[in-house]
Amino acid sequence: MPRLDSSCVRSISRPLWLASGLVALLLQTTPLWAADAAPQAQAAPATAAAAAPLPVRTYVEPPRFAQPSISPDGRYLAVLAPVGGRRNLMVVDLQTREGKALTGQTDFDVVSLHWVGSDRLVFSLGRLNSPTGPESGDGGGLFTIRRDGKDFRKLSPTLREQLARMEGYFRRMSYLMPVPGSEREILVSSNFRSAKVQDIYRVNLDSGEKKLLTFDQPGDVRGWLLDPQGVPRLATVVDKEDDPREFGGAKVMLRAAIDAPWQVVARFEPDDGRRWQPVAFADNGKDLIVAARNGRDTTGLYRFDVAAGKMAEPLAVHPRYDISGGLLYDTKIHQAVGVAIADERYQVAYFDAGYAQLQAQFEALFPGKAVSFEKSAGARSLVTVWSDRSVPTFYIFDAEKKTLEEALRSRDEVEEEHLVTMRPFLLKTRDGLEIPSYYFLPANYQPGQRLPTVVHVHGGPHVRADTWGALNSFGVREAQLLASRGYAVVLPNYRITPGLGQKIYRAGFGEIGRKLSDDHEDAAHWAVAQGFADAQRVCISGASYGGYAALWASIRSADVFKCAVAGLVVSDMKLQLTSNRTDFSSSEYSVAQWKRMLGVVGDDWTRAQEVSPALHAERSKLPLMIYAGDADRRTPLEQTKAMISALSEAGKPAELVMIKAGEGHGYGKVENNVELYTRMLEFLDRHIGPATRASGQAAAGAGGAAAAASTPGAVVAN
Structure with missing residues (x-):
């Protein structure tokens, strides 16, 4: 892995996004850091010169750009951007610098996006800059489209459509992940069978066909966990619906394969202080990563040895803050490689040495700021930088060209x-x-x-x-x-x-x-x-x-x-x-x-x-x-x-x-x-x-x- 330091970054440049309906990217080549400048720590100033105050609107309106995501092959950048007064889905070709709006919503906003391979995206709808009363929740739904704007398909209707049909209850479909090894299928959770039952389905994006993966439910399931192959192999089952105690009785059920019998891994009595929560499968596909106190005041992440039925080594613990999630994944292998911790600031700890090295190098370039990144299979990565005083800014890092290019600022007017x-x-x-x-x-x-x-x-x-x-x-x-x-x-x-x-x-x-x-x-x-x-x-x-x-x-x-x-x-x-x-x-x-x-x-x-x-x-x-x-x-x-x-x-x-x-x-x-x-x-x-x-x-x-x-x-x- 190349080192990202003063000898590796040849240029850090800022592009210009043209507001012409579609988006164009023009790159400049002025470096923001001198090539021989060593990164220095940046302490928060005790005081600063007062700038002219921004209008109230600037503080309360949604960010201009949101949820950028790089395609698995590293060639395309998808982002939610304003088009026609609503937030819509756009894709920029990072090679040709050409952009295209894939949606033209006028009554809803696109509120989430996910790549499925490098040719398709799925997205859902909501309403921004709208009153938060009953109509604000009439979006939802799940849709798919190719990055060239073709082959649009509705996978699940919005709540507004369901209201118009006067159906017995609202059916929701939530995206989970692509099917490993496939660029045509995704895994979703949905309550198609029953208002109270969440099932896992495999959905074909070409046909919309759904395959139920959780027909055999081991009880009143309140949560599923998928293994790295996308198989729903773990279920958290409650013993009594609406137990009035804070933590009612529960069982953690596990199976070795989708057609294997369910077995009880752990059973918890109400308000059990030894209770833990499954978060992910461990790297061997058998053990678990769980959130537990394990005798401490704060919750941390631990490896749970399924065969031995006990906690193994701690993965992430903090003396003052609970760590119950925040896992960072390598999406290619669907494995946890690190954890993000929201303590008094923000820090990242990687289990994987390669990821840890890259994180440290990015942080050295942006002292005093938080950094996260999304790797692709190619040379490019999407890097997000922010702090308490700087709004999220998104960069494209090219490991081959040794460049770090600013692509977007979430709010252009806030410095x-x-x-x-x-x-x-x-x-x-x-x-x-x-x-x-x-x-x-x-x-x-x-x-x-x-x-x-x-x-x-x-x-x-x-x-x-x-x-x-x-x-x-x-x-x-x-x-x-x-x-x-x-x-x-x-x-x-x-x-x-x-x-x-x-x-x-x-x-x-x-x-x-x-x-x-x-x-x-x-x-x-x-x-x-x-x-x-x-x-x-x-x-x-x-x-x-x-x-x-x-x-x-x-x-x-x-x-x-x-x-x-x-x-x-x-x-x-x-x-x-x-x-x-x-x-x-x-x-x-x-x-x-x-x-x-x-x-x-x-x-x-x-x-x-x-x-x-x-x-x-x-x-x-x-x-x-x-x-x-x-x-x-x-x-x-x-x-x-x-x-x-x-x-x-x-x-x-x-x-x-x-x-x-x-x-x-x-x-x-x-x-x-x-x-x-x-x-x-x-x-x-x-x-x-x-x-x-x-x-x-x-x-x-x-x-x-x-x-x-x-x-x-x-x-x-x-």
């Missing part, structure tokens, strides 16, 4: 000067937990300044929502936008956040509205103690659980926070778990899980009512901005209305309520997000105001939206 460093820290709670978290400071921050600060609480609460990267999540996007306007932002994790070990996760059960809220307060106290937050100018924001946390803080934590922005809220916990308006009310497991998180036992709702904001509205002491979607099924609009009504009855109306038609659990339409953040900035400015602010900054971010009403109780509903 490093527009984003600030995503700084990790350990949130030390009042009862002794150490929880990995992040904070952001404006680019022009000077030590000793006391800034207006926002504590943004992620949703869930039992999800890990925010990881290191540029504009890659709701919380990071909001933090970067606010930092560009002069605010400091704390993005804390808190107990019950998964992915940070069992101690932190388990400590949150029964503590919603109690110790979880202590953690949110501790994040604000930490920021003040660090010297950058002004204790008199700290607000709290969030959506979903974060919206609940902000509402509850307006009642519980008015001595810590000065205002609250609450989105997609829960205001009455009992109503949330007993209403038939939610999308999970029919799931015994989901309701039981939420009861456990609240500490509710049986039908005694006392603990839930004690921490329900709508039942304590008379104690509200903070200015409130509330936003919602009228089509939300996760936290239905009745929750927002209950809080608005309770506040009005208490003579303490919310300052601003924003309700958007057609939106569900989160805003999907770009214009609605532009208006949301424009109004949020105005709300924050009124109550805590930035220490410094560039003239005209509010206008730059407004995107044409009208100024927010400042009268208490003002409602925006459209």
Whole structure:
């Protein structure tokens, strides 16, 4: 394998993508690094010169280019790109530099793509820049087309088509992988036989014919695992449907071949601390790679010796972060060759020496940034580079020509000067937990300044929502936008956040509205103690659980926070778990899980009512901005209305309520997000105001939206 160093890279050049309907690639030859320059480590700067802020729209709109993928032979690059106002599938011939749009969707967006050989692609549909209500989920389907635009075939219809036919239940087909050794067939999972049963099928792309591979199911299968040959040889079987415990009883079943009998590899009792999750087959095709704690606080990846029935050597473990997936595969042999780890930053560990060497050489060329790559069978590889301050940029590396050419930037308008460093820290709670978290400071921050600060609480609460990267999540996007306007932002994790070990996760059960809220307060106290937050100018924001946390803080934590922005809220916990308006009310497991998180036992709702904001509205002491979607099924609009009504009855109306038609659990339409953040900035400015602010900054971010009403109780509903 050639070394990728200063003697190996002859040129690093940037092409120009012409917006002419189809795509053309023109290569330049100016090197970005001198040939004799040695790579140097790049530390994140403590401060940076403040750039003129970008408009709000820039932070909330989808990336221009997404999901680039190199063909197995290395000649073609497929990518999702804007054509006719929608995201469509395009292919560029890397040899001739000619591009072609393969789809012309006008009502849907192409949201995923996969190569099958170097001549065919499969893709599915969705809806971007559209309200997130019921119609947002009417895409789906699975389709195939040749790279020259011929032989289009529908393999599975969209949900919209199925709705029009009034079928008994929705049938979904999900792409899994190409059939090894074939360029005409793929493996998919689908519920064709039953609404609740997922089967594995082999699908012919020429004819659309499906062959069922899992006719013999060993019980109530909740997950299949394919071996490197694409054979469904492992099944995870639950003992009881909708077991109300967090981890119900389960069996792991394995067979030696598709026609061999099933055998029990492992059996787990409910809430079994020895439980493990199969992730992949090991390189010998017999043993397994599994995610397990294996006596540790954090989950790691281990090799499981099937014949001996026990754990073998660890493959990847971390002292603070769970590693339960992230395997990197050589798609030619369908074997795991490494693992990507999302800890406080992003790192890659390869088991394969050749891959490890190439990874190290790419990282040396891009110090301080994360690098991933996709190899082809030819000389070319697709290299993706990003960081907390740089949006994903895609390069083509040619090992024969020794060139690294920039092909695409996901967002052309966002430069490093527009984003600030995503700084990790350990949130030390009042009862002794150490929880990995992040904070952001404006680019022009000077030590000793006391800034207006926002504590943004992620949703869930039992999800890990925010990881290191540029504009890659709701919380990071909001933090970067606010930092560009002069605010400091704390993005804390808190107990019950998964992915940070069992101690932190388990400590949150029964503590919603109690110790979880202590953690949110501790994040604000930490920021003040660090010297950058002004204790008199700290607000709290969030959506979903974060919206609940902000509402509850307006009642519980008015001595810590000065205002609250609450989105997609829960205001009455009992109503949330007993209403038939939610999308999970029919799931015994989901309701039981939420009861456990609240500490509710049986039908005694006392603990839930004690921490329900709508039942304590008379104690509200903070200015409130509330936003919602009228089509939300996760936290239905009745929750927002209950809080608005309770506040009005208490003579303490919310300052601003924003309700958007057609939106569900989160805003999907770009214009609605532009208006949301424009109004949020105005709300924050009124109550805590930035220490410094560039003239005209509010206008730059407004995107044409009208100024927010400042009268208490003002409602925006459209």
